[in-house]
Amino acid sequence: MIDQEELRDCYTSTPSKIVLLVVDGLGGLAHPDTRLSELETAHIPNLDAMAQESACGLTTPVLPGVAPGSGPGHLALFGYDPLKHMIGRGALEALGIDVALQPGDIAARGNFCLVDGDGLLVDRRAGRIPTQLSAPLCERLDKIEIDGVQLDVFPVQDYRFVLRLRGEGLSEFISETDPQVTAAAPLTVKPLAPGATRTAALVNEFVAQAGKLLAEEERANMVLLRGFARLPDLPPMGEVYRLNTAGIAAYPMYRGLAEVAGMKVIPTGHTFGDEVETLRQNFNNHDFFFIHYKPADAAGEDGDFDAKVKCLEDLDPFIPQIRELEPDVFLVAGDHSTPAIMAAHSWHPVPFMLHSKLTRGEGVPGFNERTCAQGSVGSILATQVMLLAMSHAGKLNKYGP
Amino acid sequence: MIDQEELRDCYTSTPSKIVLLVVDGLGGLAHPDTRLSELETAHIPNLDAMAQESACGLTTPVLPGVAPGSGPGHLALFGYDPLKHMIGRGALEALGIDVALQPGDIAARGNFCLVDGDGLLVDRRAGRIPTQLSAPLCERLDKIEIDGVQLDVFPVQDYRFVLRLRGEGLSEFISETDPQVTAAAPLTVKPLAPGATRTAALVNEFVAQAGKLLAEEERANMVLLRGFARLPDLPPMGEVYRLNTAGIAAYPMYRGLAEVAGMKVIPTGHTFGDEVETLRQNFNNHDFFFIHYKPADAAGEDGDFDAKVKCLEDLDPFIPQIRELEPDVFLVAGDHSTPAIMAAHSWHPVPFMLHSKLTRGEGVPGFNERTCAQGSVGSILATQVMLLAMSHAGKLNKYGP
Numbered sequence: 111m112i113d114q115e116e117l118r119d120c121y122t123s124t125p126s127k128i129v130l131l132v133v134d135g136l137g138g139l140a141h142p143d144t145r146l147s148e149l150e151t152a153h154i155p156n157l158d159a160m161a162q163e164s165a166c167g168l169t170t171p172v173l174p175g176v177a178p179g180s181g182p183g184h185l186a187l188f189g190y191d192p193l194k195h196m197i198g199r200g201a202l203e204a205l206g207i208d209v210a211l212q213p214g215d216i217a218a219r220g221n222f223c224l225v226d227g228d229g230l231l232v233d234r235r236a237g238r239i240p241t242q243l244s245a246p247l248c249e250r251l252d253k254i255e256i257d258g259v260q261l262d263v264f265p266v267q268d269y270r271f272v273l274r275l276r277g278e279g280l281s282e283f284i285s286e287t288d289p290q291v292t293a294a295a296p297l298t299v300k301p302l303a304p305g306a307t308r309t310a311a312l313v314n315e316f317v318a319q320a321g322k323l324l325a326e327e328e329r330a331n332m333v334l335l336r337g338f339a340r341l342p343d344l345p346p347m348g349e350v351y352r353l354n355t356a357g358i359a360a361y362p363m364y365r366g367l368a369e370v371a372g373m374k375v376i377p378t379g380h381t382f383g384d385e386v387e388t389l390r391q392n393f394n395n396h397d398f399f400f401i402h403y404k405p406a407d408a409a410g411e412d413g414d415f416d417a418k419v420k421c422l423e424d425l426d427p428f429i430p431q432i433r434e435l436e437p438d439v440f441l442v443a444g445d446h447s448t449p450a451i452m453a454a455h456s457w458h459p460v461p462f463m464l465h466s467k468l469t470r471g472e473g474v475p476g477f478n479e480r481t482c483a484q485g486s487v488g489s490i491l492a493t494q495v496m497l498l499a500m501s502h503a504g505k506l507n508k509y510g511p
Numbered sequence: 512m513i514d515q516e517e518l519r520d521c522y523t524s525t526p527s528k529i530v531l532l533v534v535d536g537l538g539g540l541a542h543p544d545t546r547l548s549e550l551e552t553a554h555i556p557n558l559d560a561m562a563q564e565s566a567c568g569l570t571t572p573v574l575p576g577v578a579p580g581s582g583p584g585h586l587a588l589f590g591y592d593p594l595k596h597m598i599g600r601g602a603l604e605a606l607g608i609d610v611a612l613q614p615g616d617i618a619a620r621g622n623f624c625l626v627d628g629d630g631l632l633v634d635r636r637a638g639r640i641p642t643q644l645s646a647p648l649c650e651r652l653d654k655i656e657i658d659g660v661q662l663d664v665f666p667v668q669d670y671r672f673v674l675r676l677r678g679e680g681l682s683e684f685i686s687e688t689d690p691q692v693t694a695a696a697p698l699t700v701k702p703l704a705p706g707a708t709r710t711a712a713l714v715n716e717f718v719a720q721a722g723k724l725l726a727e728e729e730r731a732n733m734v735l736l737r738g739f740a741r742l743p744d745l746p747p748m749g750e751v752y753r754l755n756t757a758g759i760a761a762y763p764m765y766r767g768l769a770e771v772a773g774m775k776v777i778p779t780g781h782t783f784g785d786e787v788e789t790l791r792q793n794f795n796n797h798d799f800f801f802i803h804y805k806p807a808d809a810a811g812e813d814g815d816f817d818a819k820v821k822c823l824e825d826l827d828p829f830i831p832q833i834r835e836l837e838p839d840v841f842l843v844a845g846d847h848s849t850p851a852i853m854a855a856h857s858w859h860p861v862p863f864m865l866h867s868k869l870t871r872g873e874g875v876p877g878f879n880e881r882t883c884a885q886g887s888v889g890s891i892l893a894t895q896v897m898l899l900a901m902s903h904a905g906k907l908n909k910y911g912p
Contacts, residue, residue, distance in 0.1 A: 116594045488890025490575050497576030501858045508856055509573055510580040511600040
């Protein structure tokens with residue numbers, strides 16, 4: 111939507127305020143015993159009461175049937191077509207640990223791995239060595255120096271790290287080293303586009319030096335690199351929608367996604383309570399706020415139905431705190447569904463509600479997959495959520511005479 | 512939809528008849544006291560009974576969140592993508608007062624305005640002078656003659672008029688003269704595309720002469736021009752859908768929109784009763800009828816909830832009169848919502864029902880925003896309404912073997 115040239119002149123700046131609460135992994139599926147979803151099971155009186163007064167619907171993050179990663183799930187809610195704009199794995203991984211990427215920087219997702227005497231892969235994840243073992247190895251790799259490029263290695267968690275390449279004329283269009291199977295040797299990096307030859311050679315040199323530095327290690331004596339990527343160059347959503355945007359997130363990846371969308375990222379603490387307090391303190395300074403709630407997704411990914419229910423219940427008391435700020439438009443949405451019974455992101459349409467003075471107010475009895483399917487918004491693409499936010503805030507003028 | 516090349520061969524001509532009743536500004540929002548919308552408040556037994564036997568749904572005129580003008584709202588129902596086809600302000604204004612536009616003609620929306628001794632704007636609308644004052648001024652401007660172009664000035668209402676330029680090689684790609692603020696001088700018209708230089712010069716000359724002719728006027732001594740436009744060159748909907756189309760509308764703008772869509776406009780009277788009588792008399796001569804009901808929108812735009820309720824109640828007795836004609840497909844739709852509490856066009860999805868022998872028949876208790884949100888048609892784009900009309904009329908063959 112953000113590129114919808116025809117609507118560009120319809121966006122208008124006003125003092126009204128929009129709060130977009132993204133509940134990560136919000137949607138779910140029924141528990142086989144109770145036939146109730148996580149939202150239907152949870153005791154969430156404040157979300158339920160808000161749904162009654164809101165316009166409800168379901169959002170499809172990418173396309174029906176397509177489960178998105180965190181990148182596409184959030185970009186869509188911010189108004190960017192996730193099929194046109196992709197944040198590569200390496201760049202997303204960097205965002206996830208607060209590693210700054212400048213224009214031109216290339217980031218890769220790295221794994222420590224184990225190879226045998228012939229250089230063939232024995233374990234692609236080095237037995238999932240814990241961070242306290244991998245972090246010192248990262249420090250060692252970080253010292254590698256190669257002419258013409260600045261190389262930095264950052265530990266992520268367990269066997270994972272980020273490699274950042276900084277310098278002139280680097281290209282992300284190079285092949286990966288992970289053969290995706292064991293008993294094979296790591297692959298040599300090849301250029302995939304004109305102008306990528308030098309970057310491929312630099313990365314091969316890095317891998318060779320890493321192999322030497324790690325040769326004596328028993329559990330992790332080699333590295334695998336994939337997902338070479340730079341940050342996408344997106345038009346700032348604030349510029350397109352004429353908003354003064356702010357992002358508030360306790361987890362670095364979501365701060366990174368806010369930054370990619372051109373938002374001002376406001377420092378906050380480690381809990382959602384901290385985030386709400388940050389929202390309150392900065393409420394006068396912006397007219398659009400993205401605020402992120404992570405725990406529900408994590409519980410869903412763990413396949414822990416009860417834990418996800420609990421996370422939704424933990425969120426509920428914060429709803430009145432946000433409503434007390436009296437935003438003109440308050441949306442509760444999700445970047446994707448994470449049904450506990452799947453223990454993974456899924457493609458199922460995500461419950462969504464928009465509260466403002468200008469909604470029909472469905473009078474539905476609660477906020478969940480079933481009630482939202484009956485809502486007046488119907489089933490929409492997540493990229494259209496910002497249009498609804500803008501119009502309900504009086505920031506989207508009539509199209510055409 | 513109308514450009515949907517893939518479906519072109521599926522449309523087939525049959526004797527079956529379609530009536531599309533467009534209730535202008537049909538959708539609404541709840542009254543703050545009763546929590547009931549205009550449709551929910553109105554006593555409309557015939558519409559309610561029809562909904563029970565119909566396929567119901569909600570239409571989105573352009574995109575979720577986007578409030579359309581009358582042009583995009585109608586074009587969408589006729590099957591034209593409103594984001595691809597725009598009727599510019601000047602052309603729509605001309606249609607609204609029955610001013611004929613030929614191919615090549617350019618029309619502009621004109622305002623009388625007031626400037627001070629230095630030529631700076633004091634009032635962009637000349638104190639909204641009444642038509643009886645502006646009409647004689649239009650007659651004066653209409654006498655302006657400039658070589659190489661035929662200029663005509665038509666009064667609209669109050670301070671508004673239409674300027675029509677007719678001649679060879681005119682271009683609508685010229686800038687407007689309205690600076691949109693006071694204490695500034697009207698802008699000089701500039702060409703915005705190659706080949707528009709001469710038109711820009713002609714219009715500047717018109718403005719200069721208008722300024723001289725009006726110089727002694729106390730309330731309206733200058734003009735502002737904007738929205739230079741020609742009629743869009745649309746494929747006639749009758750040709751695409753293989754229909755013999757007719758448009759019946761008491762208000763000129765809607766006759767104009769029917770004409771833009773290539774319909775035969777049948778002369779009618781000033782009331783909806785006249786329109787229904789015209790429909791009856793011509794029912795054997797066409798297989799598609801667009802019939803327009805205006806009052807609900809006007810009441811909504813006035814912000815008069817009770818008046819809009821009354822307008823819907825006034826429409827209701829005509830429903831059986833139309834059904835007595837036994838059209839194979841009878842659709843009741845709206846070009847957009849005009850909630851009285853907003854006193855403006857809005858983006859809210861518009862209730863819609865389609866009656867034919869081939870519908871499921873929802874058995875819903877009434878025709879309104881809430882019941883239609885539960886309907887079997889779901890939430891669709893307004894551009895898809897004609898596809899439903901065609902299929903239910905047996906005029907849309909199976910796609911693909």
